Amino acid sequence: MKWRSHPGDVLPMWVAEMDVPLAEPIARVLTGAIARGDTGYPFGREYAQALAGFAARRWGWAGLDPARTAIAADVMLGIVEVLRLITGRGDTVVVNAPVYPPFFAFVEHDGRRVTQARLDERGRLDLGSLAEAFAVAREQGARPAYLLCNPHNPTGVVHSRAELEAVAALAAEHGVRVVADEIHAPLVLPGAEFTPYLSVRGAEDAFAVTSASKAWNLAGLKAAVIIAGPAAGADLQRLPEEVSHGPSHLGILAHTAALNDGEPWLDGLLGGLAANRDLLGRLLAEQAPEIGYLRPEATYLAWLDCRSLGLHDPTADGAPGVVSELAGPARFFLDQARVALSSGHVFGAGGAGHVRLNYACSQATLAEAVGRMAEALRDSR
Incomplete structure (x- = not known):
């Protein structure tokens, strides 16, 4: 599902599935x-x-x-x-x-x-x-x-x-x-x-x-x-x-x-996720500082505040639960950056104007995704 739901040129950073080998x-x-x-x-x-x-x-x-x-x-x-x-x-x-x-x-x-x-x-x-x-x-x-x-x-x-x-x-x-x-x-x-x-x-x-x-x-x-x-x-x-x-x-x-x-494998995973969490914070600060980053304490999912980007779709408010729908910044980043993210409005009140990004991937993929997002924002100005 992660790699087949979108065309091959799209980086899938949405569904909660990790790019890791089986323990x-x-x-x-x-x-x-x-x-x-x-x-x-x-x-x-x-x-x-x-x-x-x-x-x-x-x-x-x-x-x-x-x-x-x-x-x-x-x-x-x-x-x-x-x-x-x-x-x-x-x-x-x-x-x-x-x-x-x-x-x-x-x-x-x-x-x-x-x-x-x-x-x-x-x-x-x-x-x-x-x-x-x-x-x-x-x-x-x-x-x-x-x-x-x-x-x-x-x-x-x-x-x-x-x-x-x-x-x-x-x-x-x-x-x-x-x-x-x-x-x-x-x-x-x-x-x-x-x-x-x-x-x-x-x-x-x-x-x-x-x-x-x-x-x-x-x-x-x-x-x-x-x-x-x-x-x-x-x-x-x-x-x-x-x-x-x-x-x-x-x-x-x-x-x-x-x-x-599986605890030794899990400990290795957590070390990698912590490194990716920190890398994501640095990449956003350097390349797209207008995106707010709530540093997660758990999971491999980052909640990004894109309300300052002017991409909010007010018609998407109050439409939680339909995970296939995209609006606002998630639609922009898919169309303009070819990065698939989860659209914040489906998460309920307070979600519109946000996206959820899955950082359980290689650091090269993470860097590529943020780079594409930042370039799309620059091109839109």
């Missing part, structure tokens, strides 16, 4: 399974057990109980299934915008309403806006929920323990159930520290959904884990058995191998 422990497990003809149905809790071990080693979190988990095809489908357990049709789900576009599309497609709480100018949680959104959600339906992106996509912000504890307190005050998307948790870069939402005080009735797919580039090998907090186990018991039919056996093998044996 050897994962390749070894997969080729071994193929050699054995082991391509049947998944079984057991090895994936959840591997995740629990990874969480204890990486984040110092020993509270992940594999007995309170279930498998799902991927994180978004897992989120939808959890929302079906804790909300009803017509209930409201709060999100922090700008945010990952499928948060809008998947939730609304399943008959829930979305209310947006804005992030602040640093891309961090705005607790005042969140409290207002929780109050609205409570008025609109009997069983409101909050879909938390931790770390946040597209800003790359890693929420602090204090911020997450404040979220838990607000959720308890307003009777809002929390579901945390933690798919980017292994991709926290040097200088920041990840806190699992289920590890904070007050999050006992919450859920988290995660996967090894982003950190080890396994998007084509579907598998995710739903984790219930200690007070949410009864809700998880109501999850339909057929949900576990979604992930592939090879996907679970791959994700389990990543979590058990």
Whole structure:
């Protein structure tokens, strides 16, 4: 998808897929399974057990109980299934915008309403806006929920323990159930520290959904884990058995191998991403200083503020969730620079006039992309 969605002269810097070789422990497990003809149905809790071990080693979190988990095809489908357990049709789900576009599309497609709480100018949680959104959600339906992106996509912000504890307190005050998307948790870069939402005080009735797919580039090998907090186990018991039919056996093998044996590869990746993050900042400062750069603490995605360029398309405001649409600066850079970026308007309130750039590529590709963008801006003046 990354390399075929646009003509060959376009640099694809949009979809969340990395230009990296597969980690050897994962390749070894997969080729071994193929050699054995082991391509049947998944079984057991090895994936959840591997995740629990990874969480204890990486984040110092020993509270992940594999007995309170279930498998799902991927994180978004897992989120939808959890929302079906804790909300009803017509209930409201709060999100922090700008945010990952499928948060809008998947939730609304399943008959829930979305209310947006804005992030602040640093891309961090705005607790005042969140409290207002929780109050609205409570008025609109009997069983409101909050879909938390931790770390946040597209800003790359890693929420602090204090911020997450404040979220838990607000959720308890307003009777809002929390579901945390933690798919980017292994991709926290040097200088920041990840806190699992289920590890904070007050999050006992919450859920988290995660996967090894982003950190080890396994998007084509579907598998995710739903984790219930200690007070949410009864809700998880109501999850339909057929949900576990979604992930592939090879996907679970791959994700389990990543979590058990893929940390050295991950550490190397994080070093490269940190170097690319810094390179991107330097390139923009030197060649296109009018583009604002919010230095990410996690992920391999950079949120670029292009509002000063005069490319904003006001007709694109208020149209979140449709990831194929381009407007404003994303359309300009595709047409004039032949660089494909994610258009900010689909990320919801506060997204228009921005683009999201994927810097998980070679430094030569990154330099070429910024050079093309800068040249297009110069030619347009």
